[in-house]
Amino acid sequence: MPKLRIGMVGYGFMGRAHTNAYLRVPQFFPELKYKPVLQAACGRDKDNVKAFADQWGYASCETDWRALLDRDDIDAVDICAPNNMHKEIALAAAAKGKAILCEKPLSMNTADGEEMVAAVEKAGVANTIWYNYRRVPAVTLAKQIIDSGKLGKIFHYRANFLQDWCISPDVPQGGASNWRLDVATAGSGVTGDLLAHCIDTALWLNGGIADLSAMTETFIKERKHATTGEMAPVGIDDACAMMCRFKNGSLGLFESTRYACGHKALYTFEINGADASIRWDLHDLHRLEFFDHNDESRLRGWRSIHVSDHGGGHPYMDRYWVPGLQIGYEHSFIHHAAEFMKALEQGEPCHPTFRDALETTKVCDALLQSAAERKWVAVN
């Protein structure tokens, strides 16, 4: 049975989430030909990476990602380093012929992303970006419903991703814990970190965006930098909002912030069609709400579908327990990892590929440009 020997770069939140996924694929998707193997973990701090490797069962450690890429016993590289490292590592990995599973967003910007797409396509290596929410069963079910045509002509798409962990001015920027607040490392703020998820899902469910108008805001202008210990200007966007027109004629409205008191990870989307509507909320990710105008009129209502019923055909749920018992956030990564293994086996791309994810980066860039220039911007 072929193994896919993973070299993991990074060991933070996403490093743990991806690793957990690899470990569980063989148990919940035993029929897959490829089995992920935790071959090596890589991080700059020797002790930390060793502790991570021991905890999760990696067979070896590296402290230099270039050394990791040089190893012949690594089949695939998983890039969980901060955003500003994605391009360099990906280009090198492609050059070495490694399969690449890269954490989102693809890149710091469109130009970098285009280089990355070119590199993986030229090298012909398997590649994917971990926009994991596509593989939440309720979201996958939403896609199935849309593809079945039940919604009819689409009029509206709205999504937001709201958090509240940056309200305090005492949260520092930079460092291992808060590199997402440091523009040099993250590229942007909520746009690339949170709204990118909303956009990936939207492009998948509702097709391309034609043009948009956006605004961004940095509520707290200075934060202490964890590296220097000094107060420094905040370069990221704390909040963003975007109106847009999709190519299918529907209107889009998007928002993201880290200043919405009471919301820890409120990622919601709603799509209104002529015949039916769908909405979803990450806070209760195992539920999908569905309204069908074709129901008998006096009995019409939003249905709260508990997406836990494999007998009922709910995606991925045949892998787990019994109807009514929910799975969690981490399972979206298990499913993504399993889909990657399956795609390898079938010789198909695993979506979203680098090329797919580039579309999201283009929208993010257009958003940031629109906000900066206060004008409508076409998405190329």
Next chain:
Amino acid sequence: MPKLRIGMVGYGFMGRAHTNAYLRVPQFFPELKYKPVLQAACGRDKDNVKAFADQWGYASCETDWRALLDRDDIDAVDICAPNNMHKEIALAAAAKGKAILCEKPLSMNTADGEEMVAAVEKAGVANTIWYNYRRVPAVTLAKQIIDSGKLGKIFHYRANFLQDWCISPDVPQGGASNWRLDVATAGSGVTGDLLAHCIDTALWLNGGIADLSAMTETFIKERKHATTGEMAPVGIDDACAMMCRFKNGSLGLFESTRYACGHKALYTFEINGADASIRWDLHDLHRLEFFDHNDESRLRGWRSIHVSDHGGGHPYMDRYWVPGLQIGYEHSFIHHAAEFMKALEQGEPCHPTFRDALETTKVCDALLQSAAERKWVAVN
């Protein structure tokens, strides 16, 4: 156009609710032949009844209900006096040939209720008991769904009515405000006051009860009596629960209390059939939840029906505003009053009649007996 000249006995919470209903019937049900007219209000305290009459527009006042019944210009008597007055007033009203609209519960006990039924039937006067929740649009819709057969064979019925206003031992018993806590005036506690509503709805939706086992509890054993100012034993049940078997073979579970912190008026029922289920909650009375097993399996979910869409056929809603706009608690009384007028016009009984309501009283009595004797009791 024939008028129905109302003589109102009592001017408390229910006196106001019924009066408001009479006033609004002509505006929201203009097609009805009979128009209620606020002819006289009656209460023992002359100043209070005068103030009430002025506020609501009654044409005259009485301080003795016997004098009210003696008047030829009264067509119908509305009994909103405390429970221990229902029988005497009703018997006298029937003897005078007045139509009777009596607040629930029918009577202090089954024996009294039987007398009352006999009296109104012998006199041939129109009669009804204000179990108003039948006329909440969502509850009426539930009845329609059940009658349509959509639920299939019924397995379970559960209902509860939970409040929290008696938790403090400082609430007195007796007097105008708290006669519901005085057993001599109320007859029983939550059983007759709250659970009686649940039972009336249950009998209407699910048919008769065969037998039951119950328990009651009085958590606070002594309260100051408002009349004497002295501490006195509490004779009512503070809480009750009941298991039962319906005649159709389904199982029932009922509970009521005034000690459920956080619930002001949580009246809920749920009915599970082989094919579909329904549930409702008074706290959001304009919604009905409905689950249909015959929906496409991957799209099954509890529907939250916003019962506000007259275009969709929701009962009573064509009388009001536009879809999506909710009506409130008081409208259930408007509908009941309108149904009484309509029944008069058609020469039909207005359900629940005294005879219908007697069934609820029998269940309440069986409940109290079961709790006292700690045994199963058949409902006769």
Next chain:
Amino acid sequence: MPKLRIGMVGYGFMGRAHTNAYLRVPQFFPELKYKPVLQAACGRDKDNVKAFADQWGYASCETDWRALLDRDDIDAVDICAPNNMHKEIALAAAAKGKAILCEKPLSMNTADGEEMVAAVEKAGVANTIWYNYRRVPAVTLAKQIIDSGKLGKIFHYRANFLQDWCISPDVPQGGASNWRLDVATAGSGVTGDLLAHCIDTALWLNGGIADLSAMTETFIKERKHATTGEMAPVGIDDACAMMCRFKNGSLGLFESTRYACGHKALYTFEINGADASIRWDLHDLHRLEFFDHNDESRLRGWRSIHVSDHGGGHPYMDRYWVPGLQIGYEHSFIHHAAEFMKALEQGEPCHPTFRDALETTKVCDALLQSAAERKWVAVN
């Protein structure tokens, strides 16, 4: 006791809602000095206005609003005619010294609105616009919470008003039922009809808007005109969206549509402060959701406040029933009418006045301009 003799112009949805409110003020606000009296109803169709007057109890009828204004026995005019009539009637009423209660929106546009404000202020007549949602108890409570400072610095305000009744291309424009779809009569589509409510509430709760960027869309380009029977271009906006910056530095996001399948009257707003957040939904108007970051950390959660507890200090609820029992949509009008009577008594303005409502019209106009010109527009 002074009476306020009302002359009602129009007898549609709003004519009924306002009339119902006038009728109920004396019963639920008996302490008020001024009592509304239904003196005359006015409409162009003689039979229809007569039927309306009979149903609701108006003492007389007029078929010409100028004749109504000429009458000395009319103290106040209620303008429920379509939007394009507001200015002419209001100017004439002011000239006659009548108090004016005008249905929203104030006017077809800012210029008309300024004329109207000047006229009522010059005449010194009492005036108000029926932005009724301010008087939903849960919304009033939201205002009280904000005024208490519990939210801290505000970061975000978002609101939408979603309906679905225009999805079918078979809905005609124009005529008594659908004048809201005819741009010549309505002035705009969802912007003036629905979003104006969201904006009025927002300005009241969160202060003025500095600038905005907006988009509008007309999904169905042609509809049959009810007057001519011919297909005609649709001039209104079917949907609109707006990003804005409030003067207090917070970001706003607004949307309205009549093409959101499954939503009948989903008016929601949410406001996120540094310390707490609030949200509300018209579909369950008796509830307010509240999140307080200052709660003990492990017990923090969104509270669903059932705004029905007068003992607990919930606004307006001491007028009605007992805790837990909800009121409905129509009560917001009763409260507005009562506030108007109270303001008269106290010699104070009743908000929103014409001047207050002009601010909302300015935002609507800026929105339409921004959408037309695809650029950010300052609100003057």
Next chain:
Amino acid sequence: MPKLRIGMVGYGFMGRAHTNAYLRVPQFFPELKYKPVLQAACGRDKDNVKAFADQWGYASCETDWRALLDRDDIDAVDICAPNNMHKEIALAAAAKGKAILCEKPLSMNTADGEEMVAAVEKAGVANTIWYNYRRVPAVTLAKQIIDSGKLGKIFHYRANFLQDWCISPDVPQGGASNWRLDVATAGSGVTGDLLAHCIDTALWLNGGIADLSAMTETFIKERKHATTGEMAPVGIDDACAMMCRFKNGSLGLFESTRYACGHKALYTFEINGADASIRWDLHDLHRLEFFDHNDESRLRGWRSIHVSDHGGGHPYMDRYWVPGLQIGYEHSFIHHAAEFMKALEQGEPCHPTFRDALETTKVCDALLQSAAERKWVAVN
């Protein structure tokens, strides 16, 4: 580092859930001294147990549980065999000095359970019963809140466990998939399978039960037996309900069924105290609802606590992701397994022990006796 070498008996739903838990303990609870090791899986069907062992990573297989117990390289036995096997295996394991982790319920009846308790206590072996719901973070938080005294005097406890998978008469009884419907194997129906969970939680949260009155029902009297292929009488209870009095004076109401259309695994409990109330629902297991009467009166409401915030002190959540991201059903087993390892390390019992679980079995037996004899039964 000491290993706890597990011998797993059974490989069905619970065998998988427990195994998954053992695998993940070292990753999510790395500080624990004891590490579970998947030493051997045991089942009667050689091929099936081999497939299970391969999928999950057991080092070896057995087809006879006695052979498993004979092995010196097994430190602990996990009993996931059907209920009628629990006693025999547990007695033998205790005799061999193995630690025992046994799936619930403890035993077929009280007498068997007493033997089991005596055996493990005499042998001095570590023992626990997998009443896993205690370790759902929201349920653990409920326990912490209760222990903090926030609820005050308790008045009411209510719980139910509702499913709907037996409505069809075509579901067979017996065999590997449906042994829970075969009374000879399961001992009872929903009482031991579902209500036992409710009772375990209740005893933990609210203390002992004094006496009870119950009813049971078997809706479908005959089902095909999977072993014989013949129709056979159904011996289990399809549904049960129970009223009871707790020793602390509070009232209890419990219900379970497999005939509640629309509910897949609706396990809910609610507890009402004088000062505060709590409720929980397995369908959204990451949320706890909490009402605090001591909140400012106009701001009181049920809080929906998203129990995902380790910074906020939510139990177990520091092991996982970031606030707002939910875990699932399976994690309750991980936590139970981790608590077992921790208890071993500390030389403390891991609750619920066999002795703790015997209390639940006694309640179940009293329930079945009460239902059979139609009378109140004291719990000894």
